[in-house]
Amino acid sequence: VGGLTVLRAIKAVLPDLPTVYLGDTARLPYGTKTAETIAHYVRQNVAFLVRQGVDSVVVACNSASSVLNALGDLGVPMHGTILPGARAAAALTRNGRVAVLGTGATIRSGAYGRALRQLVPALQVVEQSAALLVPLVEEGWWQDEVTRQVAWRYLQPVQQAGCDTLVLGCTHFPILRELIGDLLGNQVALVDPGLALAEELRCSSGFSLLEPVGSAERKVAAKERWFCTDPHPGLLELAKAILGKEQQVSWEFADLAGEMAADLPSTP
Amino acid sequence: VGGLTVLRAIKAVLPDLPTVYLGDTARLPYGTKTAETIAHYVRQNVAFLVRQGVDSVVVACNSASSVLNALGDLGVPMHGTILPGARAAAALTRNGRVAVLGTGATIRSGAYGRALRQLVPALQVVEQSAALLVPLVEEGWWQDEVTRQVAWRYLQPVQQAGCDTLVLGCTHFPILRELIGDLLGNQVALVDPGLALAEELRCSSGFSLLEPVGSAERKVAAKERWFCTDPHPGLLELAKAILGKEQQVSWEFADLAGEMAADLPSTP
Numbered sequence: 001v002g003g004l005t006v007l008r009a010i011k012a013v014l015p016d017l018p019t020v021y022l023g024d025t026a027r028l029p030y031g032t033k034t035a036e037t038i039a040h041y042v043r044q045n046v047a048f049l050v051r052q053g054v055d056s057v058v059v060a061c062n063s064a065s066s067v068l069n070a071l072g073d074l075g076v077p078m079h080g081t082i083l084p085g086a087r088a089a090a091a092l093t094r095n096g097r098v099a100v101l102g103t104g105a106t107i108r109s110g111a112y113g114r115a116l117r118q119l120v121p122a123l124q125v126v127e128q129s130a131a132l133l134v135p136l137v138e139e140g141w142w143q144d145e146v147t148r149q150v151a152w153r154y155l156q157p158v159q160q161a162g163c164d165t166l167v168l169g170c171t172h173f174p175i176l177r178e179l180i181g182d183l184l185g186n187q188v189a190l191v192d193p194g195l196a197l198a199e200e201l202r203c204s205s206g207f208s209l210l211e212p213v214g215s216a217e218r219k220v221a222a223k224e225r226w227f228c229t230d231p232h233p234g235l236l237e238l239a240k241a242i243l244g245k246e247q248q249v250s251w252e253f254a255d256l257a258g259e260m261a262a263d264l265p266s267t268p
Numbered sequence: 269v270g271g272l273t274v275l276r277a278i279k280a281v282l283p284d285l286p287t288v289y290l291g292d293t294a295r296l297p298y299g300t301k302t303a304e305t306i307a308h309y310v311r312q313n314v315a316f317l318v319r320q321g322v323d324s325v326v327v328a329c330n331s332a333s334s335v336l337n338a339l340g341d342l343g344v345p346m347h348g349t350i351l352p353g354a355r356a357a358a359a360l361t362r363n364g365r366v367a368v369l370g371t372g373a374t375i376r377s378g379a380y381g382r383a384l385r386q387l388v389p390a391l392q393v394v395e396q397s398a399a400l401l402v403p404l405v406e407e408g409w410w411q412d413e414v415t416r417q418v419a420w421r422y423l424q425p426v427q428q429a430g431c432d433t434l435v436l437g438c439t440h441f442p443i444l445r446e447l448i449g450d451l452l453g454n455q456v457a458l459v460d461p462g463l464a465l466a467e468e469l470r471c472s473s474g475f476s477l478l479e480p481v482g483s484a485e486r487k488v489a490a491k492e493r494w495f496c497t498d499p500h501p502g503l504l505e506l507a508k509a510i511l512g513k514e515q516q517v518s519w520e521f522a523d524l525a526g527e528m529a530a531d532l533p534s535t536p
Binding site: 025026027028032033034036037104108131132134135136138139141146149150153229230231232233234 | 293294295296300301302304305372376399400402403404406407409414417418421497498499500501502
């Protein structure tokens, strides 16, 4: 579901890019799972997207992006959120203290810390897990007093460490940008890795609007397709709230679980 | 993870019963998914357990129990939480007003309401989704002020409706029994369907301690086995907190996802 904030960012800078979206709603959230299980799901999702004819994959999830290095070559260019987010944060910080707010899986991976210190070895990085903000966003409590209290508990160490830059290191968190900004005040810059990724895609030649390389051979017929692995009734509502009413979405069911189970005996 | 509260209840009344536990940690939570996806996962889990030699399956999850009727015959006796929970609540209420607190999936299914009204047609049933209590329990905030506030928001309609009995209709909620009891006061009886299920198992002849029918032919060699589908580092800690320190657990990995993916191309 959070991936929609990344798609929204990409659509904003590349409105004519044909896209195939896959929301793995049958197995979300990823942020509470191990790197091995997440890697396994990413492989399956990428194989599905490649079968839909995509020629490039954006991993619109920080937890999934944090295991990207372990995946090896999946036969298609992969774009994660970690590097763009780290690059944007390293460019923004003035006092060299950067905080990252993420899921348990993203923080445990240490991927942002590694990427940031590779860019600027002297950076101080505070990596803070903020697991409960994900279900709070999914419950729709975006401007809620409870969400504010929970967020503040996670943000206190960030403020105490004197960080001047915070990476919103989970695709759900840009939805709480205003609430988080209010809590930290405007002396702390907020980085949305989805926006940074979209900006990098726009600047890379393969996605350029001026020079749509290879667009004639694109195998994607429709301009947009939207898949999810579990057609949850709450999904449509949440998707509408994230994407805005003007975005028309017709969801298709990606039966990843069904395919996977084809050779499993359903009865003993 | 929540299934451990049901296992704990069963162990309390049937300490000598050999058990095989499967926690589907790779795909939790079930409570935010559709009935179809949950049913699909239950089928796979039951097939796995049958391969381990069990002769009876306890569905230690209310969301999964709520789809049991749609599953058909899986070749093994299945025991869900809904009927025992409904029976206990119907027996306890004096004013005929019963509330059920559950996940989105359980409440949407209407399974408790149907079961309760089948037992006592005149019962008034308030079915209340309480989705956020699940991640709050998993985050370990069992006695937290935030959890108290969230719980109170869900419980207010229960109190306003004048219910004298509340079904803790998610296996995570017995962990919050004290907190919920404090909020509602002792004029409201709390029903733990896991306890009710354990009591029914104890009374049913096949599980009787006095007459261990068929125990000689049991295919389960070890007295206890513990499987999970994702060996998450937080799982062990949470399991210990739920089961108590005296319970020794050695987790084994159930590679359901790996099996399922065996025939999926991992690269295009």
